[in-house]
Amino acid sequence: MELTITNDNTSAGSSGSLKLLDMPCSPAIEEYKSEIIIESTQTAIEEGQVYQDKQTVAAGMKHFSVMHKFQFRVKRSSNRSYWLVCVGENCKWHFKAMSINEYAIFKIRSFNRQHTCSLIDETFIQRNHTAAVVGSMVIPKYCDPKTVYTPKDIQTDMLSEHGVNLSYMQVWRAKEKALRFLRGNSADSYSKLPKYFYILEETYPGSVVKLKKTADECFLYAFVALCTSISGWQHCRPVVVVDETFLKSAYRGIILTASTMHEVGTILPLTYVVVDSENDASWKWFFEQFKQAYGERPSMCVVSDRNESILKVRASTDHIHTVLHALRHMNETYENHCSPYYTRESLLRTYEIPVNPLHPPTGDKRQPGRPQKERYKTYDAIKSKKYKVSCGNYGGEGHNKRSCKNAPKKKLISCS
Structure with a gap:
């Protein structure tokens, strides 16, 4: 019934x-x-x-x-x-x-x-789960992912509309609870990665996705290369730019990216990899998966920030070259030669497979303490030499001439 x-x-x-x-x-x-x-x-x-x-x-x-x-x-x-x-x-x-x-x-x-x-x-405001109540009230504000609704906005609206004065930490928790209600728990999203990768492979046949876990079945690495990028790579110049940046999610991590540039000067993303940290093992796994997905091309050039881990991997990998060949075995002169990668046909073949976005699960767990605003320093940045302030009076370090305590005293001239 x-x-x-x-x-x-x-x-x-x-x-x-x-x-x-x-x-x-x-x-x-x-x-x-x-x-x-x-x-x-x-x-x-x-x-x-x-x-x-x-x-x-x-x-x-x-x-x-x-x-x-x-x-x-x-x-x-x-x-x-x-x-x-x-x-x-x-x-x-x-x-x-x-x-x-x-x-x-x-x-x-x-x-x-x-x-x-x-x-x-x-x-x-000290009782009755105020953050949960306010979070349930502001859920409609976050239904549209393009809407920017900050904790300060919640604080202002609650005071103007309801006469309730809340602290910043309370409205921050209210925002986190509202996002958790809409998007779920970030810890649970890791268990959905196999399903997400399965949908990617079914939606875009020919894509390469890899997931590596630790011995205790915890997430370690994730590799994604869509079929559109794999097909378009064959019609682009053999130049790959690799870079990395830190993530601001609940469990942090590093994202490694590889991209190239086609003939009209637009960037074509090739792959992205999420790893635990930037080290020798993660970069080695990145280049191994990249080789399996995109294969080998003659005279391929890799552009990087010369990270020590990348240099070690490149030194041990034979199929990666650091310079491009310059038409040494061609009869044409350099000025009259036009690479096929600059033709209209290559541009059309690069984007012949369409791509529609799939929204992955996002993390929303707030870490204790103040939110991170500065980038985490890598090993190279910590090891690099820093500029030292020196004194102009006697060459001491740690202060300048203006703040020097051992500066010679100036004689006072009387006007009498």
């Missing part, structure tokens, strides 16, 4: 309907089926209202307490009752909700909204 319940008191933008599948017909259900509330953002909570379950009642009261700036504590909570009282001593405010018969539907039996204690607006 399928029963559809419609609610006329839900907030704007909600359908207000609830489908109960295979639920036996009961007089209690028939009596309240047109009054059941499924939204936890009810602005008006009255005695006699019926909610679909206990979780909706609890979330609605948390939302109600934030809007009216007061605190409550749970006196009794079970699968059949939900009893709240004010945190103030001898305050008569209370809220009672009970289940109807033995079903999950809860009805407000008693609700005294009058406080007999002195309320302090600034103290309510």
